[in-house]
Amino acid sequence: MxxxxxxxxxxxxxxxxxxxxxxxxxxxxxxxxxxxxxxxxxxxxxxxxxxxxxxxxxxxxxxxxxxxxxxxxxxxxxxxxxxxxxxxxxxxxxxxxxxxxxxxxxxxxxxxxxxxxxxATERRLYERELVEARAAEREARRRLEEVVSSLQAGMAEQVAILMEEKQNSELKEQFVAVLGHDLRNPLAAIDAGVSKMLRDGAWTDSTPLILRLMKNSVSRMSSLIDNVLDLARSRLGGGIVLNLEDQRPLQPTLELVVDEIRTANPQRTITVNLDIARPVRVDHDRIAQMLSNLLGNAVTHGASDKDVRVECVLDSEGNLELSVANAGEPIPPEMVPLLFQPFHRGQVRNNAQGLGLGLYIASEIAQAHGGRLDVVSDRRETRFIFRLAAQEAIAKNTEPMN
Incomplete structure (x- = not known):
């Protein structure tokens, strides 16, 4: 070339x-x-x-x-x-x-x-499509995450609703079964007493005993109804309502409760040690109800040949401690967390009375006051202790004095 x-x-x-x-x-x-x-x-x-x-x-x-x-x-x-x-x-x-x-x-x-x-027409087009595809992928992933999150939240809510419905259903079944069983006995006693008195038509030697049994049955039914109402208030009404007062001494209120339990259980010995030098800002009726529930529980579950002991001390700083103790078999450790739940009566004898609300209501009363109810149980004794620090009453659960 x-x-x-x-x-x-x-x-x-x-x-x-x-x-x-x-x-x-x-x-x-x-x-x-x-x-x-x-x-x-x-x-x-x-x-x-x-x-x-x-x-x-x-x-x-x-x-x-x-x-x-x-x-x-x-x-x-x-x-x-x-x-x-x-x-x-x-x-x-x-x-x-x-x-x-x-x-x-x-x-x-x-x-x-x-x-x-x-x-670079094809390459630029490919790059643009790639960028758009990545953006679309990110958007799709974001929407998918939102959907998954929404589904998870919805599922969690549904599970919570189902669990609550199941618990409510079980609670209703327990309530109906226990209430029906526990009201049947006092109603039967009243019915039998009335029938006998109407049949005999006159005052007999057994009449005072029958009347006393009928009165005790009425008291038991009244207590059952009060506990059911308190359960409804605590579950639906935002807690137990208190009527606080700080002028009336607390010791006579506690002594009256002890006397009532002694009268109903003359075969049991209840020792009392109260050291409350000045008035305490509490709801006297609710404190009496709590002590009555704790004492009734101690008499029912404690050793029949041992004393039930009630102690209440108010220290110089205004801290209150009220306890009820009884001897007997200790509470199994696995049952302790269940004691303050409604309708729980634990491993008690078949003839035990009550809805299983006593300790639950007592605990609710303690919390309404701003205190707490604890239990200590060993082979020596079982002791329920209500502790209330000075000035700890909860204002939101109180009503003014009339």
Missing amino acids: CEVEQIEELQDLYENAPCGYLSISPDGRIAKVNTTLCNWIGKSSADIVGKRLRDLLNVAGSIFYETHFAPLLRMQGFFHEVALDFAKADGETLPVLANAVERRDSSGNVIFTRLAIFK
């Missing part, structure tokens, strides 16, 4: 290369452009030569090139795979990737800069 043909071959290779070529002079103006790039953007060589590269780019691309890639090129002498957007003659945009390298003389001065331009 002759030299002329070689020159023409090299010229054709430059003009019709599968990529665009640009040569930029040191002053930043385009000195040469090949036919491939001219055809891509729909402009002639005369339209391009003498322009600056930014003049061929769209507005956004021009700003980005001048602020980012031109300084990078001057600093390091090259850049690779820079994404640019050429403005075509028809107003459309041509996405490209550009590689640039400077050619310098021995002194380091720029002779010219060469740029190779590659079409």
Whole structure:
């Protein structure tokens, strides 16, 4: 091949290369452009030569090139795979990737800069679709997480509702069964007593005993009804309501309760040690009810040949401690957490009386006062202790004195 043909071959290779070529002079103006790039953007060589590269780019691309890639090129002498957007003659945009390298003389001065331009339409489309797909994935994942979170919350709520309904159902079943059983006995005693008195039609030697049994049965039924009402108040009414007073001494109230239990249980010995030097701000009726429940529990479950002991102390700082203790078999440790739950009577003898609300109501009364009811049980004794710190009555569960 002759030299002329070689020159023409090299010229054709430059003009019709599968990529665009640009040569930029040191002053930043385009000195040469090949036919491939001219055809891509729909402009002639005369339209391009003498322009600056930014003049061929769209507005956004021009700003980005001048602020980012031109300084990078001057600093390091090259850049690779820079994404640019050429403005075509028809107003459309041509996405490209550009590689640039400077050619310098021995002194380091720029002779010219060469740029190779590659079409990136498909690649840019793929990248855009990839970005959109990732954004769609993130959005889908966010929505999925919201759905899952909503479902979990809904399931948790449904489970809570079902558990509450189950507990309420079990509570109602226990309530009906225990109430029916425990009211039947005193009603039967009253019915038998009335029947006998009506049948005999006169006062007999057994009449006082029958009347006493009937009175005790009425008292038991009244106590059962009071406990049921207190259960309803504590579950539905926000707690047991108190009627606090701080002028009346507490000791006579406690002594009256002890006398009542002694009268009902003459075969049992109840020892009392009370040291209450001044009035205490409490609801006397509720404290009496709590002591009555604790004493009744001690008489029922304590050893019949051992004393039941009642102690109450008010220290110099105003802290009150009321306890009821009895001897007998200790409470099994696994049953202690259940003692203050409603309808729980534990491992008691089959003829035990009551709804299993006594300790629950006592605990609610203690909490309503701002105190607490604890139990300590070992082989020596079982002791229930009500502790009330000074000035700890809860105002929200109180009613003013009339």
